[in-house]
Structure formats: C-alpha cells, structure tokens
Amino acid sequence: MLWKKHWLLFTVIWVVVSGLNAGTILAFSPDESEKALRPIVLGLAVPALLYLVGWAWQRLRGRQDPSEK
Numbered sequence: 548m549l550w551k552k553h554w555l556l557f558t559v560i561w562v563v564v565s566g567l568n569a570g571t572i573l574a575f576s577p578d579e580s581e582k583a584l585r586p587i588v589l590g591l592a593v594p595a596l597l598y599l600v601g602w603a604w605q606r607l608r609g610r611q612d613p614s615e616k
Contacts, residue, residue, distance in 0.1 A: 550601045558594040565590025 572583040
C-alpha cells in the first residue's frame, strides 16, 4: 500500500502549510479573519478527497486483477 504512505506524507505537508497560511492571515489581518477559512477548509478537504480517490483506485484495480495479490 505504497499510495497510503505517499498520501500520509502529502497530508502532513499539506496540513502544515495550510495551517501556516491560515495562521499568517489571522496574525497579520485579524480584521479579515474570514479569509483564513478557505485554507482551513482546503487543508482538511483535499487530503480527504485524495484518500477517497486512492481507496477507489485500489478497489477498482483489485477487482480487475485478483491473481496479483
């Protein structure tokens, strides 16, 4: 399950960068805090979506070649 290891690495990097982006917006523009909502939402939604894509890809490939397990 190499894709899960890559997904985990991507997720950690993605969440840290999104958190830094949102933190920077909140620290330097406290009156525009609604702008920080987008990086927070994307920081959670993108890794979840990629996990679902990877899971679906694995399920579809598993049904095509059962002899390769």
